[in-house]
Amino acid sequence: MRKGQNNKDLELKLMCKILFREMGYNTHYEIKLRTKSYIDQIKTHDISDIDVFGCTFFQDLTYHCLGSECKSGESNALDELYKFIGVVDYFGIDKGYFIKSKIHQNARQVSSKRKLSCYTEAELRKLLIGFGYDVDKQVKIENAIYHRLNQAIKSQETIYERLVNYVCYDFWNKENWRNVHNIIHLLSKNIQQKLFPENDLNKKIFFFYISELFSIATLKNLYMSTFESFSDIERSIKNQLYGGGESLSEKQKIYDIVNQATNQDLSFSPPWELDYIDMSSRFSNNTSSSSRIPHFFQELREESFYANKVQIKQKSLKKFDDVTRKFAQDMLHFLTKYTTIGKEIFQDIIDL
Amino acid sequence: MKQEKESIGIKIHDMHHGLIQRTGAIIETEFSLLKELGAAIQIATTIKDHEIISDLNPFYAAAGELKIQKNLAKEALQHLEALGFVRLRWNTGHREIIRIDITVPGLPKIYKDFGDFFVSENKSKMASKLVYLMEKLSLFPHKERDIRSQLHVPSQIYDCIFDIGKSASLLDSYTSPIDSESILYSPLYWDDNPAAIFDLLKKHKSIDLANALNEIKQYQGIPGDKVENNVLLDAIALNCFPTLSISSTTGLKKFVFTPRLGVGRVEKALLHKARVLLSCVRYGENFARISKIFSPEKLINALSGRGFLKAHSESLKQYESARNHGLVKLIPIGIDRYEVHFIDNDENKRVVSMALEMIAFGETSKYDNSHEVAKKILLPDNLKHPIQTRTLVLENEKVVRSTSTIKKVNDILRGIDA
Numbered sequence: 001m002r003k004g005q006n007n008k009d010l011e012l013k014l015m016c017k018i019l020f021r022e023m024g025y026n027t028h029y030e031i032k033l034r035t036k037s038y039i040d041q042i043k044t045h046d047i048s049d050i051d052v053f054g055c056t057f058f059q060d061l062t063y064h065c066l067g068s069e070c071k072s073g074e075s076n077a078l079d080e081l082y083k084f085i086g087v088v089d090y091f092g093i094d095k096g097y098f099i100k101s102k103i104h105q106n107a108r109q110v111s112s113k114r115k116l117s118c119y120t121e122a123e124l125r126k127l128l129i130g131f132g133y134d135v136d137k138q139v140k141i142e143n144a145i146y147h148r149l150n151q152a153i154k155s156q157e158t159i160y161e162r163l164v165n166y167v168c169y170d171f172w173n174k175e176n177w178r179n180v181h182n183i184i185h186l187l188s189k190n191i192q193q194k195l196f197p198e199n200d201l202n203k204k205i206f207f208f209y210i211s212e213l214f215s216i217a218t219l220k221n222l223y224m225s226t227f228e229s230f231s232d233i234e235r236s237i238k239n240q241l242y243g244g245g246e247s248l249s250e251k252q253k254i255y256d257i258v259n260q261a262t263n264q265d266l267s268f269s270p271p272w273e274l275d276y277i278d279m280s281s282r283f284s285n286n287t288s289s290s291s292r293i294p295h296f297f298q299e300l301r302e303e304s305f306y307a308n309k310v311q312i313k314q315k316s317l318k319k320f321d322d323v324t325r326k327f328a329q330d331m332l333h334f335l336t337k338y339t340t341i342g343k344e345i346f347q348d349i350i351d352l
Numbered sequence: 353m354k355q356e357k358e359s360i361g362i363k364i365h366d367m368h369h370g371l372i373q374r375t376g377a378i379i380e381t382e383f384s385l386l387k388e389l390g391a392a393i394q395i396a397t398t399i400k401d402h403e404i405i406s407d408l409n410p411f412y413a414a415a416g417e418l419k420i421q422k423n424l425a426k427e428a429l430q431h432l433e434a435l436g437f438v439r440l441r442w443n444t445g446h447r448e449i450i451r452i453d454i455t456v457p458g459l460p461k462i463y464k465d466f467g468d469f470f471v472s473e474n475k476s477k478m479a480s481k482l483v484y485l486m487e488k489l490s491l492f493p494h495k496e497r498d499i500r501s502q503l504h505v506p507s508q509i510y511d512c513i514f515d516i517g518k519s520a521s522l523l524d525s526y527t528s529p530i531d532s533e534s535i536l537y538s539p540l541y542w543d544d545n546p547a548a549i550f551d552l553l554k555k556h557k558s559i560d561l562a563n564a565l566n567e568i569k570q571y572q573g574i575p576g577d578k579v580e581n582n583v584l585l586d587a588i589a590l591n592c593f594p595t596l597s598i599s600s601t602t603g604l605k606k607f608v609f610t611p612r613l614g615v616g617r618v619e620k621a622l623l624h625k626a627r628v629l630l631s632c633v634r635y636g637e638n639f640a641r642i643s644k645i646f647s648p649e650k651l652i653n654a655l656s657g658r659g660f661l662k663a664h665s666e667s668l669k670q671y672e673s674a675r676n677h678g679l680v681k682l683i684p685i686g687i688d689r690y691e692v693h694f695i696d697n698d699e700n701k702r703v704v705s706m707a708l709e710m711i712a713f714g715e716t717s718k719y720d721n722s723h724e725v726a727k728k729i730l731l732p733d734n735l736k737h738p739i740q741t742r743t744l745v746l747e748n749e750k751v752v753r754s755t756s757t758i759k760k761v762n763d764i765l766r767g768i769d770a
Binding site for chain 1: 401403404406436439453457650653657658
């Protein structure tokens, strides 16, 4: 998320988000790409960003992602396109969209070779009108949703600094299996307990967003597990939870050696592991419903928050089958059981 | 008198089959928790493959098939909710359940958590003594005076436990024709006179025999060569315990199991087949020359889940007994290697789950046919095996055939093969 700076490409991003959502993708804005440099001293550098990122899981849990570069200027289309091609390659995006107010023919020619789609603002508008949108009205709605999430994240920065940093930056740049461990860890260790906790809406939006990211990490893990072995899914979920069978075995060996050296008998697996495997294994039994969990969370986050209340509408719920609702609740029960987030944060969903 | 939590859970499940048939002052007071938990385990194992039950009528119908009345089913569901195995949604007024979200875990956790729950929540001395008694009698029939001395309860409480146990078909006794001793046994586990065991009890104390049996429970299908316990050696010599033989590359080997034979023709046959399957796997685990089996549980899961075991030169002899019992087919691959293919039917699936229970808990839960009937009632239209779901998804993805493919198909149909 871009913090407190003039965001002149915003309208294009919002339109692109509408398009991605129409295509059935779970959408996120301004994903920062980071790397570590070891020259002179260890430093983290932002390489670039993806203006709108869309990801989805198909019915058999196959993962597919889109990324777009949205530029409002009328010149330098080719240079910007070359940079975007690099970003698409670096981040492993399956399909890129280059959106700019004006795109020259040479840029279109290059993008067609790289299987990227190019849209000018007018073309994008025409496309959305074709889908039946009142574009200006929808852009206003998306604008409100965009600022609401930004505001929610910003408001939690002082309280949950590490968590906010993680979901804004590290989540998109780390290996996926680490995200599962890190989110649970950060939710367990960095929640400041107050005697009389305030459950303001910003906090709820923030934790709804974290649940959404956690569901993406879990399903990605499950997607890899189904590849590894569908007949022994529980074993492969465990393997993927540690970055693969070889990596797990290596970690266990090191752990045993440390245990021997310190004369301790500590368990390698965290206390939540068995329940996590059980939950993921249930998801794998009904892949078409579980694939919709991130969409479920996003729908509720974007459509249920008003100025001072949360109201989950039937219209939103009807877009999902009952098993998706149940799986999302399973995930929230899991998070509230093994972290220090209170159930009251998710009460609106748990009570469905 | 320390019992394993898992084992208590299994005993509660087994006792459910007797308790559910009975009612009365003592059963509804002293044994009410036992009855409710038994019903809860029975329901949990029936619904565990589902995600949501939103129409409660089929659920109560299935419970009815399991002889569980509607009110008892509701109480059982509340116990399941307390353990976090289901989430219940009630109507306004909290009178009727309108939806059940199911999160029932695997069998080991079900039995362990229920065992734990019973130990912490039970306030009835009679109920805990009955569970202990059933644990003893599931191993082998005991002399009544031994049991009385081990239970440490006044005779009026013992009489009460015995009466309830007998009325619920959990306990019974007969007078031994050899020494006129009163023998206590459980009709849940025994229906034939275990004469050989009493021959053994002439030489050894019942407590020693119980300890020896626990040794086998830890590793059902223990190879005869590895038995060092004197009681077990005598037991094998007197033919007290089911001992199965498998012959393969390293010669004839024997595998020893606990003596429970099961009740009724069906249960006996299933238990025997489960032991045959486990013996074949234990051979590969203990005596294989090439690529020993490291995890029998995973191997059996792969056999039943994936449907086959990869070709191996020792498979033909090692799994011959399983083939003779209609559990597997042996398919030749190459010159002397055989793939082991599981014969997938309801009976063999039950055999596999019994073999897995033997590995996990050292014993099997009571075979109950009404369980399968109840499961079928609950089967929703959209419940599919994971592999079926994936196949369906793939089938739904339309493949546009090119003209040349269509032409080729037409040619084949017309008989042109050039």
